[in-house]
Amino acid sequence: MARAVSTRRKAIVTVIAWGIGLAIFFPILWTILTSFKTEADAIASPPKFLFFDWTFENYVTVQERSDYFRHFWNSVVMSVGSTVLALIIAIPAAWSMAFIPGRWTKDVLMWMLSTKMMPAVGVLVPMYLMFRDLGLLDTVSGLVIILTLINLPIVVWMLYTYFKEIPGEILEAARMDGANLRSEIIYVLTPMAVPGIASTMLLNIILAWNEAFWTLNLTAAKAAPLTAFIASYSSPEGLFYAKLSAASTMAIAPILIMGWFSQKQLVRGLTFGAVK
Amino acid sequence: MATQASRAAARLMISPAVVLLLLWMIVPLGMTIYFSFLRYNLLMPGTEAFAGFDNYKYFLTDPAFFTSIKNTLVLVLGVLIITVGGGIALALLLDQPLWGQGIVRVLVIAPFFVMPTVSALVWKNMFFNPVNGLFAYAAKAVGLQPFDFLSQAPMFSIIIIVAWQWLPFATLILLTAMQSLDSEQLEAAEMDGASWGNRFIYIMVPHLTRAVTVVILIQTIFLLSTFAEILVTTNGGPGTATTNLTYLVYMQSLLQFDVGGGSAGGIIAVILANIVAIFLMRMIGKNLET
Numbered sequence: 200m201a202r203a204v205s206t207r208r209k210a211i212v213t214v215i216a217w218g219i220g221l222a223i224f225f226p227i228l229w230t231i232l233t234s235f236k237t238e239a240d241a242i243a244s245p246p247k248f249l250f251f252d253w254t255f256e257n258y259v260t261v262q263e264r265s266d267y268f269r270h271f272w273n274s275v276v277m278s279v280g281s282t283v284l285a286l287i288i289a290i291p292a293a294w295s296m297a298f299i300p301g302r303w304t305k306d307v308l309m310w311m312l313s314t315k316m317m318p319a320v321g322v323l324v325p326m327y328l329m330f331r332d333l334g335l336l337d338t339v340s341g342l343v344i345i346l347t348l349i350n351l352p353i354v355v356w357m358l359y360t361y362f363k364e365i366p367g368e369i370l371e372a373a374r375m376d377g378a379n380l381r382s383e384i385i386y387v388l389t390p391m392a393v394p395g396i397a398s399t400m401l402l403n404i405i406l407a408w409n410e411a412f413w414t415l416n417l418t419a420a421k422a423a424p425l426t427a428f429i430a431s432y433s434s435p436e437g438l439f440y441a442k443l444s445a446a447s448t449m450a451i452a453p454i455l456i457m458g459w460f461s462q463k464q465l466v467r468g469l470t471f472g473a474v475k
Numbered sequence: 476m477a478t479q480a481s482r483a484a485a486r487l488m489i490s491p492a493v494v495l496l497l498l499w500m501i502v503p504l505g506m507t508i509y510f511s512f513l514r515y516n517l518l519m520p521g522t523e524a525f526a527g528f529d530n531y532k533y534f535l536t537d538p539a540f541f542t543s544i545k546n547t548l549v550l551v552l553g554v555l556i557i558t559v560g561g562g563i564a565l566a567l568l569l570d571q572p573l574w575g576q577g578i579v580r581v582l583v584i585a586p587f588f589v590m591p592t593v594s595a596l597v598w599k600n601m602f603f604n605p606v607n608g609l610f611a612y613a614a615k616a617v618g619l620q621p622f623d624f625l626s627q628a629p630m631f632s633i634i635i636i637v638a639w640q641w642l643p644f645a646t647l648i649l650l651t652a653m654q655s656l657d658s659e660q661l662e663a664a665e666m667d668g669a670s671w672g673n674r675f676i677y678i679m680v681p682h683l684t685r686a687v688t689v690v691i692l693i694q695t696i697f698l699l700s701t702f703a704e705i706l707v708t709t710n711g712g713p714g715t716a717t718t719n720l721t722y723l724v725y726m727q728s729l730l731q732f733d734v735g736g737g738s739a740g741g742i743i744a745v746i747l748a749n750i751v752a753i754f755l756m757r758m759i760g761k762n763l764e765t
Contacts (some may be wrong), residue, residue, distance in 0.1 A: 205572075215760050219565065220582035223642065227585055229609070230597050242607040245616075271658040274477050288495065291488035299485040305494065309760055316752035318700050320721045324728045324738050325506035329491035348499045355492055409590040411703035416729065426703070429592040433599075433707040440600060440607070447593040458588035466651045470693060471759050474648050474686050 227451070233260070234444035241440035247253035257445035265428070267446065274424035275319075275449075276339050278407035280289040282354075282400055288347070289354040290396065296355075297362035298370070308359065312471060315352040319412045330417055337419045345417070346407045354403055357468045361395025401457055408454050425450040504745070510738035517732035523727045530739035540740075542715045543723040546630065549632075550719055553634035554641060555691060561638075562645025562690065563683070569646070570653045580650070587643035591703035598636045599625060600709045627707050629717045636704050641697075643689045652686035653679070685758075692755035699748050722743050 209392050221228075221273030232248065240251040244360045261267045296304045326345065327336075365388065373387045411426045418427050429450055458465070466474055514526040533542055569580060586594065602608050603624035611621035624632040656679065664674050704758050705711055711718035711726065718726070724744060728737025 209572050209574070212568065212571045213575065216568055216571075216579045217575065219568070220579040223639070224582040224585050226597055226639070227589065228593070228600060230593075233601065241638065244607075244612055246609060246612055276695050288491050292492035295485035295488040299481050301482065301485060305760075307489065309756060311492070312759065313752065313756060314496050316696055316748060316755070317500070317504070318721065318741075318744045318748040320700060320702075320724045321741040321748075322503035322507055323741060324510055324723065324734050325503040327729065328506075328734070329503070330757055342610075348495065351492060351496060359491065367487040374534050405588060409588070412700065415703055415706060416725070418532050426590050426592050429590070429596060430703070432596055443596060443600065449596060451589050451593055454588045454590075455585060458584070462580070462584060462647065463651075465584075465587075466648055470648060474652055474689055 200352065208442075217241065227455075230444045230451075231448050232444075233441055233449045236429035236441050236444075238441045241444070242438065247255055257441045258449070260447075261442050265431075265446075267428075267449070268452045270423055270425050270428040271449065273339050273342075273422055274408055274426075277342045277346060277403045277424050280339075280343040281407050282403040284343065284347045285351050285354045285403060286358075286396065286400060288349060288359055293355050293358035293362055294365055297359055298367070299364075307354065315349070321350070323416060326413075327416065336417060337422045339422045341417060341422075342414060342424065346410060348411075349413070350403050350406055353406070353468055356471050357399040357402065357464070358395060360467060361399070362392060363390045387439075396462065399468070401461045402464050402468040405454055405458055405461065407454050428441045478514075492760065507738045507741050507745075510734050511742050513738075515734040517734060530735045531571040531743075533741045534736055534743065539715050539718060540724060542701075543718050543720045546562045546715075546717060547699065547719040547721075549630055550634060550701060551695055553630075554638045554698055555694060557634070557638040558641045558694065559641050559687060559690060563687070565642075565648035566653050567679075569650055580647075583641040583669045584647050584763040586639050587641070587647075589640065591640065594640055594709050595636050597626040598639070603632055623717060625709055626713055629713060631671045633701075633704055633708060633717055636708070637698065637701060641694055644694070648690050649683060649686055652683055656682050688758060692751060692758065695751045696748060696755065699744070700753070720747070 234257055235253045235255070236247065236251050237256070240247050243251075246279060297306065297465060330336045330341055334343075335344070369391070370383060373383050378387065407423075409426065414424050414426045415430060418424070423431075425446075429443075429446060432439060432446070435443070481570075491701075491749045511530050512526060512528070513523050514529065515523045566582060569576065569583070573579070598607070602610050605611050605623040607619045608621075608624075610624070614621045622628075661674060661678060669677070700721050701719060702725065705717055705719065705722050706725075709717045720740065721744065724737050724740040727733050727740055731737075738741060
């Protein structure tokens with residue numbers, strides 16, 4: 200009867216796991232549901248779960264009142280821009296460390312990592328003053344610069360761990376077949392490196408999108424990305440739960456979807472290869 | 476000499492990244508150290524003067540400083556206890572055979588992708604609010620007085636918000652570590668008659684220790700810098716009840732325009748973070764050798 204017992208056990212585990220999973224997900228689900236309610240329904244007592252008048256009105260209002268898509272676009276430019284810039288700088292570095300390692304490679308890697316350990320608040324004052332003097336305060340390009348710098352170590356590290364997995368023998372085989380450096384890179388290495396680069400890109404966009412120290416401190420109304428825009432709901436006027444929910448849903452939806460695709464890379468990227 | 480040429484090429488390829496990070500590390504940090512020895516307030520331009528260790532003295536004798544250190548520790552430890560404890564439990568649970576495992580995992584890790592300002596405001600308004608929040612409604616439904624979370628238990632509330640964001644991270648990493656466990660070893664132990672308890676203590680725990688250490692160290696680095704959640708919920712209050720070191724430095728420098736004092740606080744934060752970082756770097760460095 201071992202089989203019957205194990206099915207029952209599986210059923211129990213399933214019920215518990217789904218219960219906990221839904222409980223953890225509930226605040227997100229509740230935000231999404233609330234975004235489709237009227238403000239009155241959003242604070243109704245008892246709370247309305249599914250049976251209310253579904254409306255898209257909040258999404259329209261948020262856009263009309265606060266030019267939502269400008270902030271959304273700021274987030275897009277900031278996260279994609281900083282990621283592309285970081286990749287351009289990091290790919291050659293990671294490449295050379297993985298394929299032409301020297302005596303100092305390990306030390307360079309560890310040192311790069313150590314720059315990531317510096318708490319942002321330790322350089323808040325000089326960065327603020329520098330940004331003010333260079334006219335970079337409240338500009339998207341200023342954010343692109345700072346996010347490139349703070350995420351560069353993670354990008355180099357992730358790429359390095361991916362490139363490290365490309366077997367060196369393949370290069371030797373290609374060389375024996377008479378491939379020169381150029382065709383080696385184009386036909387052999389690039390196809391093998393693309394998945395790693397794509398994963399790195401995905402994770403870095405997520406991290407940049409959600410960054411909430413520099414984006415809050417270095418922007419005001421004009422260049423505010425979604426993190427800073429949503430923060431403006433901390434001192435609202437009137438009823439705002441449904442509008443807050445609509446703005447929040449649009450801010451988290453794209454990243455939630457990308458995040459689900461990048462579960463595996465998340466572990467590698469955030470533990471610097473210490474857990475695989 | 477192909478190798479020498481490739482060495483030179485390698486150096487050339489690394490240099491942009493190295494130079495940028497070197498500048499990023501040295502220039503602002505050097506400026507912070509320099510400012511920390513100045514009497515420098517943005518509201519009084521032109522009065523900058525060398526101040527020796529006065530800023531440090533001021534910062535270290537400010538009663539808010541010790542409160543902020545205490546708050547930082549309570550926040551970090553509180554979140555670590557919830558996320559590591561919960562993460563181990565969830566990883567053990569999700570590692571069992573169950574229907575819809577992939578979907579449950581997606582549900583569990585979702586909070587990690589929610590930006591800090593969104594999660595803080597959603598919890599603050601839609602759950603913790605003593606009038607319209609779901610918790611207040613639940614309390615009334617069972618005949619209790621609604622509890623004003625953010626004014627009566629502000630630090631506890633922030634711990635809940637931050638722990639909700641980091642529980643997925645701990646779970647995901649511990650689950651990954653669990654799944655890399657050699658299942659043959661476990662089966663062999665089971666056949667030899669080892670109970671689940673013994674298998675847990677003698678096989679799973681040693682295997683997970685490393686992953687738990689990594690989770691603790693990485694989370695500590697991030698949690699020391701908790702900022703947005705405090706800014707949008709309590710503004711460090713009531714009083715200084717939720718002011719952590721990061722928030723105190725922010726107030727000192729960007730709200731009171733005291734560049735010197737804020738810089739001294741920033742340097743203290745850097746020193747504290749470095750103590751944690753040294754341990755983390757050792758763990759990662761060991762992994763690099765194998």
